[in-house]
Amino acid sequence: MRIDEASRDTLISRERELAARYAALAGAGLALDVTRGKPSAAQLDLSDGLDGVLGGNYRGEDGTDLRNYGGLDGLPEAKRLFAPVLQVPASNVLVGGNSSLTLMWQCALYGMQFGFAGPESAWSRHGKVRFICPVPGYDRHFSICEHLGIEMLTVPMTPTGPDMDAVEALLASDPSIRGMWVVPRFSNPTGAVCDEQTVARCAALARRAAPGFRLFWDDAYAVHALAADAPRLASLHEACVRLGTEDSVLLFGSTSKITHAGAGVAFLAASEPNLRAIRHHMGFASIGPDKVNQRRHVAFLGGFDGLLAHMEGHAALLRPRFAAVLDTLERELGGSGMGSWSRPRGGYFVSFDTRPGLAREVVRLAAEAGVKLTPAGATFPYGKDPEDRNIRIAPSFPTVAEIERAMDVFVVCVQLASVRQRLA
């Protein structure tokens, strides 16, 4: 049934049928959760060799006693391991604690309050501060902005990254814009990958932006392809070097979805002037990160090739989960006009758009039937999806069987909400 073409009678009988199916599902006592982009236990098992991998050797490659204080910006061997993840030279890498979210929050705070080029360069000293946020996007980026008092302006995500025409137009008209978030590869939640032209235009933003502008390049899914032929990402760093705009970008990554989500290692890449500022500010709050855990990661993953081989284990576990989502959507909603969705080649999410005005209703219906979905609106700043359409589906954590059950409920909720909307 293509919903726009269905007759009222068809819709009425379809509503009755769907309501009955929904009631049956809701009575089944389900308790399923497809909200959080966290690895499954099977994925975490892949890295259980971490604890104990040092075999009593607590020395770094240069003889550093890893157990003692110091080494604010991380171990040299860890910088070398993670540099190719962000496609930067190792000398531009800082390896930190267990969370890239922390590094991003710190850098946003430094930009806002302390400055990347002396106190006078702090954004907050020059009036209102705004960031550009491609939508749908990652709620924790938006939360950082809210916490720090940064206003958010949205631009649409396209399949090849942020709508760069919209970005450039905003920068031309608004000098209070000091930053922008991008998840460049397998974007959260749409799975979009920035194409080469988008990367080049991102590298050139500093030429249009207000002084102190920083692009927050959250490459959280840099090596998280579901298949070998997934789109690659051009190096932002190289594009910046060509233009001399290295100071305008900050790149972030972590092993949270490579090894153990809570006990991994986070890293960032930046130009030397930015690194100098970051180390300076960071040095007031820390004597150094956990070098032992950094060394564990080097010992366990071996090198970048080892890291990529390790990621194939994740892909093998994730592929059937994504397939379970996409197969159900295609089978039940394909050609129905009741929704559209992304077909990601990597990352952690499927992004689903309902007909306008239905996302909240679908989430509500699913919740009442025992299927927890990410709250509608979460993928937009201030939790406000202006069209009330976007729902983020996170299939990594549940089993394939659980995903299939959850998606059976989900599609019935979408169908029921869509039919009722047409009837209203």
Added chain:
Amino acid sequence: MRIDEASRDTLISRERELAARYAALAGAGLALDVTRGKPSAAQLDLSDGLDGVLGGNYRGEDGTDLRNYGGLDGLPEAKRLFAPVLQVPASNVLVGGNSSLTLMWQCALYGMQFGFAGPESAWSRHGKVRFICPVPGYDRHFSICEHLGIEMLTVPMTPTGPDMDAVEALLASDPSIRGMWVVPRFSNPTGAVCDEQTVARCAALARRAAPGFRLFWDDAYAVHALAADAPRLASLHEACVRLGTEDSVLLFGSTSKITHAGAGVAFLAASEPNLRAIRHHMGFASIGPDKVNQRRHVAFLGGFDGLLAHMEGHAALLRPRFAAVLDTLERELGGSGMGSWSRPRGGYFVSFDTRPGLAREVVRLAAEAGVKLTPAGATFPYGKDPEDRNIRIAPSFPTVAEIERAMDVFVVCVQLASVRQRLA
């Protein structure tokens, strides 16, 4: 020779003799460092069982998968382990990353910018912000204040803690005071231990202080006694409960000088309203700390009794090092009037006071003879020791033989500077 009573002739011949000894030492090519309060390799060896201690078991006591995201305020079993260190109930504990310095910086930032009781309670919204700093004190406390724009007012440390008359007088006269630093047991650098009355008066400060006042109780050396009969610390938490002032104090600790300095676990204790605010602000920057490492510490240390037994290993290594410092000072400077020093019963430092105006000169002389001392002034806010007297000696890291050599140089530098000052 008692310097104040020595004749000019005596001083002249003494200067000649000391200058010769100094020249001989300076020519010996020494390279010794007694600057940093960091554990020695032998101390770190005590905890080498940490890596691998989990034996493949990544489950918390309540079944939590330690490898995954979450648990912002730490593992329940880690809270229980560290609660008696701070002498608080486990329900008041938050266990964080690898650094109590980070927790202190975060809490100072929260107080300054974000508020412990809503945005309006942020100190920075109400004009100038000052902290009371007992001196000599810990340079990194002072750095946090400088970084965050908090002005510092000093009060003297006494052998039983901060001069509380001076503290109370400052609070009575200056409503911009929003906080105070205290290292309550084996203070950095004097080794002072707050006596019961001082703890009680600290708990009562909220009654005299401006709204939002927070006492930063950095109990870094809570379990770091050199001998079993070292002075104990009364529970600040219990004193606060008696007065209903729990919201006015924040307690900090870590395992940095219990297990591995760079790869340990940090924790804080606070009232439930404070914890709520801390978790709220922290939640924008972190999904949770490294729970695997917290569990390693629980597995390795066992419980509070195990932790105390483990600390005896540290004391056994530290005692001869402190003895090497104190024996040389007593032998060479006892009764000379050329300096006074602390005789700490725990902690990491010996605090030495030269005659007024000589600390910088002694540090300079020692450096030229190959002995690195903490820069004079480092134990005072803004690096300014008004009397230029205090020098912090850190004997934990070098070997006993190295300390003996360093102290031989040190005492000659003190004697030479003192004699020359009298002659000038």
